[in-house]
Amino acid sequence: MELVVKSTSPETLKTATLVVAVGEGRTLSDAAKSLDTLSGGAISAVLKRGDLAGKVGQSLLLHSLPNLKAERVLLVGVGKDEELGDRPFRKVISAVLSVLKGLGGSDAALALxxxxxxxxxxxxxxxLLAETLVDGEYVFDRFKSQKADPRALKKITLLTDKANQADVERAVSHAQAIANGMAFTRDLGNMPPNLCHPSYLAEQAKDLGKEYKSLKVEIHDEKKLKELGMGAFLAVGQGSEQPPRLIVMNYQGGKKSEQPYVLVGKGITFDTGGISLKQAxxxxxxxxxxxxxxxxxxTLRAVLELKLPINLVCLLACAENMPSGRATRPGDIVSTMSxxxxxxLNTDAEGRLVLCDTLTYAERFKPKAVIDIATLTGACVVALGGHTSGLMGNNDALIGQLLDAGKAADDRAWQLPLFDEYQEQLDSPFADIANxxxxxxxxxxxxxxxxxxxxxxxxxxLDIAGTAWLSxxxxxxxxxxxxxxxxxYLLDRAGA
Known part of the structure; x- marks a missing residue:
């Protein structure tokens, strides 16, 4: 779907559907007032009959209003508050998109x-508006024999004034890249585990490297992991027929002398729990x-699309955790790269084992900052539910930057403590640390x-066990x- 930004008066725009806002108490937005005046009070008359209360997300479609170039006018309720919160605003935009998807017109314009x-x-x-629209178009029907019908809607125009046009255009550009990155993430997550295994993810990385020449890709196999001394990483994958892979993707968008940011991702393509088997x-x-x-x-796809002037290294620790005669047992002791x-003690605490060796590997890049992202603990879901990601770290400034980024992106995180007292719970009588x-x-x-x-x-x-998928x-x-x-976070670092 194409998003276009224009500084045009809504009443002069020829479109299949024009969207305007209505508040509770029959309060019309300025755009709705102009349309109402031009149509001889047609909108006021509808509201007076009580056909729309104006509550957040309510909608009413009007056809062929007099003196308007728009074929339809969609009234959408925005509630009674002068300022909407992020969630109500998303609810309004999602309601608009839901109606537009079911219409026959190929275009629409939003005067919001x-x-x-x-x-x-x-x-x-x-x-926020553009991200909600593009992400709302996502469909995963790759394995359906009956595919989703193609939608008539091809273009949405966002109306703004000339003073804000450049900012809105920049916002749309960023939103498109982020939504495309989210779609890539969702596609990978939704793939079945018989197809999406460590080698498949390695192929995806290679394909990305072919598409973007600014990206260098390396794949480390079992032999290389052994040479590196990644005993914890290897232990996780040793019970599976699918070999583990460490994927290294290096994007050079800044000066060679600039330290890179490093993202480390947990890539357990299927987690049975191993010998510490999960419930069915x-x-x-x-x-x-x-x-x-x-x-x-x-995230890397979004950065590549936006050509951000930063250096970014992405390390993906990929393995499959399976029970077998070769699998790691509770009580085994392994040596890490460090x-x-x-x-x-528990083979179902495997994510931290692939991550710990990968975090050690990250040292060679002399990073400006390292962020690891993992569906790590069910305890995070208990603590924070499905709305907020857990956040911990060793640097207050970095934590603050990520919290601020989460607020700005409406993708929030919450800081949890890493007090020394908790470290004592990891003491082992037989090794340096228990898992x-x-x-x-x-x-x-x-x-x-x-x-x-x-x-x-x-x-x-970042512990994303509660936020990475809907259950x-x-x-x-x-x-x-x-x-x-x-x-x-990376946009902020790049000053984009």
Whole structure:
């Protein structure tokens, strides 16, 4: 779907559907007032009859109003508040898109520029609107014998004034790239695990490298992982027929002398729990355990599309965690690339094992900052639910930057503590560290585990176990988060 920005009066625009806002109490936006006057009070008459209350997300479609060039006018309710929050604003835009999808017109125009959204300027408001529209078009029907019917809607025009046009155009450009990155992430997450395994992700990286010449791709196989001393990484994959892969993608958009930012993604393409086997109900959703890696893929795609002037290294730790005669056992001790030894008390705490070696590997890039992204702990879902990602780290400035990026992108995170007291829960009588810290504070002790391998640089950890996918029901599937947060963080660093 094409998004176009114009500074044109809505009453003069020829379009299949023109969208204007109506508040509770029959309050008309300025655009709606102009249309009402031109149509001889047709909109006021409809509202007077009580056909639309103006509550957030309500809508009413009007046909062939007199003296208007638009074939239809869609009234959308925006509630009674002077300023909308991010969520109500998204609800309004989603309601508009839902109606437009079912219409026969090939285009539409949104005269919603005068809506006020809390703490958002013209750029921020337009970014949120455009992202909601493009992401709302997402469909995953690759394995359906009956594909979704092609939609008539091909173009949406966003109306604004000339003073804000440049900001809105920039917002649309950023939103398109972010939504495209989210779609890439969702596609990877939604793929079945019999097809989406570590080697498949490696092929996706190679394809991305062919598409973008500014991207250098390296794939490290089992032999290379062994040479690197990645004993923890290898231990996770040794029970599977699918070999593990460390994917290294290096984007040079800045000066060669500039330190890169590094994103590290957990890519467990299917997680049975290994010998510490998970319960059967819901195990199909363990294909989403690679959504950390998928979100790094999506963020990188957005950065490539926007050609951001930064250096970015993306490291994807990919393996499949299966039970077999070769699988790691509870009680096994493995050596990590850092030289630290780990006692594996629970083979279902495997994500931190592939990540710890990858975090050590990240040191060679002399990074400006490292962020790892992982569907790491069920405890994070218990703590924060499905709305907010967990955030920890060793640098307050980096944590603040990520929290701010989450607010700006409406892809929020919440900081959890990494106090030294939690580290004691990881003590092992037989190795340097245990891979679990008991039932209390599971998300935090997982972060504590990773922190022991991230002392050489500024580091943050995002636990996206609750936000990476929607669980159960007809809407089950990958969400594309936290691509907006990560891309916003990199936009901020690039000053774009």
């Amino acid at each position: 520029d005068q809506l006020k959204v809390k703490n958002r300027n013209a750029y921020g408001k337009a970014r 109900p819901g195990m199909d959703e363990m294909k989403f355990d690679m959504c950390g890696a998928a979100s790094v893929f999506g 030289g630290q030894t780990v006692e594996i 679990i810290g008991g039932p209390k504070g599971g998300t935090i002790t997982a972060g504590c585990f990773l922190s022991r391998f991230a002392k050489a640089y500024e580091w943050a950890h 159960g029901g007809k809407d089950k599937g990958a969400t594309g988060r936290p691509v907006p947060l990560l891309t916003q």
